[in-house]
Amino acid sequence: MLATSVSLGAGTSGGVFSPLLFTGACLGSWLGAGVHLIEAHSSLSRVSCA
Numbered sequence: 001m002l003a004t005s006v007s008l009g010a011g012t013s014g015g016v017f018s019p020l021l022f023t024g025a026c027l028g029s030w031l032g033a034g035v036h037l038i039e040a041h042s043s044l045s046r047v048s049c050a
Contacts, residue, residue, distance in 0.1 A: 025050045 003019035032049030035042055 003022055004016060007019050008016065028049040029046050032044060032046035035044050035049070036046060
């Protein structure tokens with residue numbers, strides 16, 4: 001929410017889309033890390049989820 005507020009308030013060209021990409025990459029990375037903790041031998045990597 002902070003990134004979206006700053007982006008919209010500053011009037012930058014990213015608007016809502018850039019913070020949404022950042023948030024999606026963070027959530028995907030956390031998901032990949034969680035899967036890797038549960039399944040240590042999983043072929044799914046943190047980077048591929050992000």
